[in-house]
Amino acid sequence: MDVSLDGSTGGYAGRIEVLEGRSGRRFRSEAERARIAAESMMPGAKVADVARRHTVTRWQVYDWRKKLMAGALALPAETADAPMFAALVVEAKPAVLIVAEN
Template sequence: MGVHLDGSMGVGVSRLEVIEGPSGRRRRTKAERARIAAESMMPGVTVADVARKHGTTRWQIYDWRKQLRNGNLVVPESVAALPVFAELVVDDSSAAASARSDLEIVVGDVVICAGAGANEGQLTRAIRAARAATS
């Protein structure tokens, strides 16, 4: 028994069409995987939303996050240099702390105290220096 595509019963196949396109499996570079994993770790972002956005599965992103934590993936410098915002917590329990500074930023073991006159550039440089010192 033979298979005939677009041909008569006695001749065989006279035309075969090959349709190319995505096979469903993507090859991503290590930089892409690291960037997607880092994106999924941002505050307020869900892994499911990131997976849907990039056409991947949640379990793949969880695996990439694990590789990122273990050092098998490295976030590209262009992504690592982007500012990351931390959650702001206001603690009214200590009046002495507010007398020292208007703002305290904690980066790892480093506490950055800033007055009301500190501008964005100064704070950015201080945070980058603290990150560099703790890494």
């Protein structure tokens, strides 16, 4: 009995293309994961915004935060002492009303 699953009968299965190289996954170092987790823990930071900025999922950031708090991830010494940037808020000067007396 001759059985053909792909519909071909001549023994030719078609063209097969082999892709080599990196997959779509990105490897992040322990220091980079710790830095992203620490950034998400800054006051006013939103995990979703941090995750989007670094093209990771929120769940990865939550996992890295948990590991950072448990001591499984550690910030490198040069990152821990590096100055952090703060948001600059500029407010307009209040208008001063001058009343002339006559």
